[in-house]
Amino acid sequence: MSLVKNIQKSLIDALTSIYPNPFSEKDFQINQTKDEFEGDYTIVLFSLVKSLKSSPELIGKQIGEHLITRYPELFTNYNIIKGFLNLTIADDYWNNLLHQHHHDNCFGKHAMNGKKVMVEYSSPNTNKPLHLGHLRNNFLGWSVAEILKANGYEVLKSCIVNDRGIHICKSMIAWQRFADGATPATTNKKGDHFVGDYYVKFNDEYKKEVKELVEKGMNEAEAEKNAPIMLATQQMLNDWEAGKSEVIDLWKKMNSWVYEGFDFTYKTIGSDFDKTYYESDTYLLGKDIVQTGLDKGVFFRKEDGSVWIDLTADGLDEKLVLRKDGTSVYMTQDIGLAKQKYDQYKIDQSIYVIGDEQNYHMKVLKLIAQKLGLPYANDIYHLSYGMVELPTGKMKSREGTVVDADDLVDEMIATAKHHTEALGKVKDFTTEELEVLYKTIGLGAMKFYLLRVDPKKKMIFNPEESIDFHGFTGPFIQYTFARIKSILRKETLTKNTKNESLLLPLEKEVLFTLEQFPSIISEAAKELNPSTLANYLFGLAKTFNSFYAEHSIGNAESEEKKQLRLQISVMTSTVLQSGMQMMGINVPERM
Numbered sequence: 001m002s003l004v005k006n007i008q009k010s011l012i013d014a015l016t017s018i019y020p021n022p023f024s025e026k027d028f029q030i031n032q033t034k035d036e037f038e039g040d041y042t043i044v045l046f047s048l049v050k051s052l053k054s055s056p057e058l059i060g061k062q063i064g065e066h067l068i069t070r071y072p073e074l075f076t077n078y079n080i081i082k083g084f085l086n087l088t089i090a091d092d093y094w095n096n097l098l099h100q101h102h103h104d105n106c107f108g109k110h111a112m113n114g115k116k117v118m119v120e121y122s123s124p125n126t127n128k129p130l131h132l133g134h135l136r137n138n139f140l141g142w143s144v145a146e147i148l149k150a151n152g153y154e155v156l157k158s159c160i161v162n163d164r165g166i167h168i169c170k171s172m173i174a175w176q177r178f179a180d181g182a183t184p185a186t187t188n189k190k191g192d193h194f195v196g197d198y199y200v201k202f203n204d205e206y207k208k209e210v211k212e213l214v215e216k217g218m219n220e221a222e223a224e225k226n227a228p229i230m231l232a233t234q235q236m237l238n239d240w241e242a243g244k245s246e247v248i249d250l251w252k253k254m255n256s257w258v259y260e261g262f263d264f265t266y267k268t269i270g271s272d273f274d275k276t277y278y279e280s281d282t283y284l285l286g287k288d289i290v291q292t293g294l295d296k297g298v299f300f301r302k303e304d305g306s307v308w309i310d311l312t313a314d315g316l317d318e319k320l321v322l323r324k325d326g327t328s329v330y331m332t333q334d335i336g337l338a339k340q341k342y343d344q345y346k347i348d349q350s351i352y353v354i355g356d357e358q359n360y361h362m363k364v365l366k367l368i369a370q371k372l373g374l375p376y377a378n379d380i381y382h383l384s385y386g387m388v389e390l391p392t393g394k395m396k397s398r399e400g401t402v403v404d405a406d407d408l409v410d411e412m413i414a415t416a417k418h419h420t421e422a423l424g425k426v427k428d429f430t431t432e433e434l435e436v437l438y439k440t441i442g443l444g445a446m447k448f449y450l451l452r453v454d455p456k457k458k459m460i461f462n463p464e465e466s467i468d469f470h471g472f473t474g475p476f477i478q479y480t481f482a483r484i485k486s487i488l489r490k491e492t493l494t495k496n497t498k499n500e501s502l503l504l505p506l507e508k509e510v511l512f513t514l515e516q517f518p519s520i521i522s523e524a525a526k527e528l529n530p531s532t533l534a535n536y537l538f539g540l541a542k543t544f545n546s547f548y549a550e551h552s553i554g555n556a557e558s559e560e561k562k563q564l565r566l567q568i569s570v571m572t573s574t575v576l577q578s579g580m581q582m583m584g585i586n587v588p589e590r591m
Contacts, residue, residue, distance in 0.1 A: 285336025448474030
């Protein structure tokens with residue numbers, strides 16, 4: 001049980017013993033005591049004044065006396081300032097915490113709760129490589145999955161690959177026209193980058209053809225429809241849907257190049273999936289559900305044969321679910337895939353990590369599922385996140401201005417190398433050890449920077465700023481962990497007994513922060529927000545560094561103090577490593 005829960009329980013007992021009223025945790029508020037006042041936690045008394053018909057000072061005195069008398073192992077002192085009851089937690093509580101958990105690798109993690117969750121993320125297109133936006137998506141989805149696991153959920157990580165459609169055909173047409181048989185192997189280029197180049201080539205040729213048609217007198221809208229390369233692309237899509245063998249063969253070949261490239265990137269950034277869905281397998285799903293919805297009157301058919309749902313009463317608009325020729329739209333297949341996920345795994349919640357430009361689509365998906373009475377409808381959750389940009393501005397893949405994930409990873413590793421060498425502390429590392437270290441720092445910097453911001457917010461990723469060893473960064477926390485490991489290599493932790501010495505303020509402050517770790521993990525899971533964890537870990541690292549700067553470990557005042565501080569160091573390193581792992585970040589033993 002967390003300290004706050006203990007305080008709540010003790011406070012309800014005190015109130016119930018003193019007053020005849022029934023009480024619950026909703027009747028009062030508990031905050032951390034402000035630095036300028038004595039105490040650890042503060043009870044706000046004003047909410048109790050009306051129901052108890054007494055002054056805040058008298059209520060506070062009665063509660064305070066009861067608590068330190070009844071629970072001496074938890075409370076040692078109290079004071080009342082202007083309607084606030086400040087409680088001081090007993091050193092014995094902190095010493096017990098340290099004794100029980102300083103070597104506990106599972107500290108903060110919860111037992112299995114019997115709930116199953118699927119987290120869908122990444123969702124790449126096979127016409128281009130992963131880019132910076134995909135990195136935020138992957139890191140967010142992977143971290144949320146790990147945080148949920150730490151809270152006792154059985155988690156399935158999934159990915160839907162957008163491997164069909166007009167955008168794929170654009171790369172295919174451009175390859176046919178301009179590649180002259182070139183392949184990733186013959187050009188020594190990574191497969192997804194190779195195919196992405198032809199997507200850009202398509203757009204260049206398309207703009208050129210549109211311009212030529214306009215110069216011949218056609219208006220721009222007509223020119224965009226009738227550009228020869230666009231007409232050829234649309235025909236290729238029709239041929240694909242008709243199963244034309246040479247088109248299918250080309251499609252499979254080019255997709256295989258892309259998948260090989262994706263796999264390399266995923267392995268590099270540490271992203272993985274338990275289940276991968278492909279749009280080419282799912283795009284026909286949902287048609288049967290639409291027919292059922294028509295029979296129930298949830299959908300309606302227009303004169304041209306297309307099928308719609310009217311959501312105007314819900315503050316939205318009419319939404320197409322089946323074209324007049326009977327073909328699916330994205331909404332149709334999303335309904336079908338949601339059903340397939342539920343039927344396959346009987347998940348209790350389906351979390352979609354998708355950018356905020358799809359807020360409307362996801363709102364409609366959930367609403368349609370609810371109106372159809374589907375069993376998974378209320379469990380659809382859109383983890384919406386803001387777009388990420390570079391200091392140079394927005395990116396456009398069709399114009400070739402996107403920063404590819406691979407290039408950014410390479411840049412981060414190079415930047416990590418530059419900063420580390422500038423510090424001059426790695427002269428005894430082997431070449432192999434340095435390669436691992438630079439990758440650990442570079443990837444850690446990027447992941448932490450992209451996860452430290454609330455997902456709902458748009459953000460600018462600054463590679464140089466992300467790797468500052470002294471700022472709100474991953475390398476700062478990694479350096480703190482490595483520093484602790486250096487201490488532990490020099491000093492021996494010999495005692496595993498409970499310490500009885502009085503705690504100094506900074507010793508207590510580190511323990512105060514460590515105790516909050518289980519609650520932070522719970523909050524991060526509840527909010528599906530890794531930035532909660534990132535902020536906590538940064539605060540813990542800062543607090544430990546302040547403690548270490550003030551108090552010697554190797555030359556402590558006594559052996560008992562030395563062992564106490566070594567236990568604090570061990571527990572801090574364990575929590576830092578555990579928390580960073582939930583963000584997909586490794587922490588090096590040496591830096």
